[in-house]
Amino acid sequence: xxxxxxxxxxxxxxxxxxxxxxxxxxxxxxxxxxxxxxxxxxxxxxxxxxxxxxxxxxxxxxxxxxxxxxxxxxxxxxxxxxxxxxxxxxxxxxxxxxxxxxxxxxxxxxxxxxxxxxxxxxxxxxxxxxxxxxxxxxxxxxxx
Amino acid sequence: xxxxxxxxxxxxxxxxxxxxxxxxxxxxxxxxxxxxxxxxxxxxxxxxxxxxxxxxxxxxxxxxxxxxxxxxxxxxxxxxxxxxxxxxxxxxxxxxxxxxxxxxxxxxxxxxxxxxxxxxxxxxxxxxxxxxxxxxxxxxxxxxxxxxxxxxxxxxxxxxxxx
Numbered sequence: 001x002x003x004x005x006x007x008x009x010x011x012x013x014x015x016x017x018x019x020x021x022x023x024x025x026x027x028x029x030x031x032x033x034x035x036x037x038x039x040x041x042x043x044x045x046x047x048x049x050x051x052x053x054x055x056x057x058x059x060x061x062x063x064x065x066x067x068x069x070x071x072x073x074x075x076x077x078x079x080x081x082x083x084x085x086x087x088x089x090x091x092x093x094x095x096x097x098x099x100x101x102x103x104x105x106x107x108x109x110x111x112x113x114x115x116x117x118x119x120x121x122x123x124x125x126x127x128x129x130x131x132x133x134x135x136x137x138x139x140x141x142x143x144x
Numbered sequence: 145x146x147x148x149x150x151x152x153x154x155x156x157x158x159x160x161x162x163x164x165x166x167x168x169x170x171x172x173x174x175x176x177x178x179x180x181x182x183x184x185x186x187x188x189x190x191x192x193x194x195x196x197x198x199x200x201x202x203x204x205x206x207x208x209x210x211x212x213x214x215x216x217x218x219x220x221x222x223x224x225x226x227x228x229x230x231x232x233x234x235x236x237x238x239x240x241x242x243x244x245x246x247x248x249x250x251x252x253x254x255x256x257x258x259x260x261x262x263x264x265x266x267x268x269x270x271x272x273x274x275x276x277x278x279x280x281x282x283x284x285x286x287x288x289x290x291x292x293x294x295x296x297x298x299x300x301x302x303x304x305x306x307x
Contacts, residue, residue: 036285037292053285106269110276110288117277122194123212125273129195 027066101136185225250305261303
């Protein structure tokens with residue numbers, strides 16, 4: 001389900017080049033939406049003094065996540081190898097249930113639609129959806 | 145939860161009413177009063193057929209679905225997309241009884257059209273994306289939550305008569 005074609009990779013890289021300048025805002029908005037629309041995800045952030053969606057901690061986390069996504073774009077030809085350490089982090093330290101990767105991916109797509117309505121065409125949507133699924137799979141690699 | 149979708153699964157047993165806050169009611173009605181059914185519907189259905197191409201299995205009689213451009217320009221896709229929006233309109237007007245409002249539609253999709261109910265969630269996700277693009281910054285997290293809750297109730301009601 002997640003094999004990226006050459007066209008997918010080209011589409012993702014081209015779209016990322018257009019939007020990466022706003023990567024901090026994208027990440028912050030995606031995490032904020034996740035916390036509001038899927039409140040069960042807040043359990044991973046019980047250590048934040050302020051768990052509100054627009055808190056500095058939430059924004060910082062959104063920035064971190066999106067930096068990871070941007071890094072994954074550069075490693076698009078071998079995500080399993082490229083995201084090895086991040087997978088170890090998520091598997092052994094963070095222990096995020098992988099179902100949540102899908103939730104965050106969905107919210108990243110919603111933010112793309114909000115911020116880039118003309119560029120986020122169905123063709124870009126399908127390639128980006130596949131890419132985020134491939135990233136999620138690579139992040140899940142070390143879980144068991 | 146099916147592999148491809150993140151719309152919430154809702155258990156709406158016949159003895160449990162869905163409860164809507166005033167914010168949710170107002171938000172849902174507001175969204176539907178602002179979007180153009182014959183723009184959003186076709187765009188959402190076309191997007192679904194492109195992003196989840198296996199959904200094309202239900203539209204064998206629709207002619208050319210060969211690529212994204214063909215799907216977007218297909219008049220039968222557009223017409224059906226608009227039809228879907230008018231059906232959703234009925235749910236908006238009957239927020240407190242979506243389940244009964246959709247009994248016949250559920251039977252139709254199950255007995256006649258044989259649509260895998262997991263596919264309703266895929267279309268719901270595409271509709272969320274299209275509405276987000278239309279409303280832009282006004283599609284806040286809170287608005288998104290209300291809209292996705294509405295779609296989850298619709299999806300659950302559509303799946304109710306399958307057996």
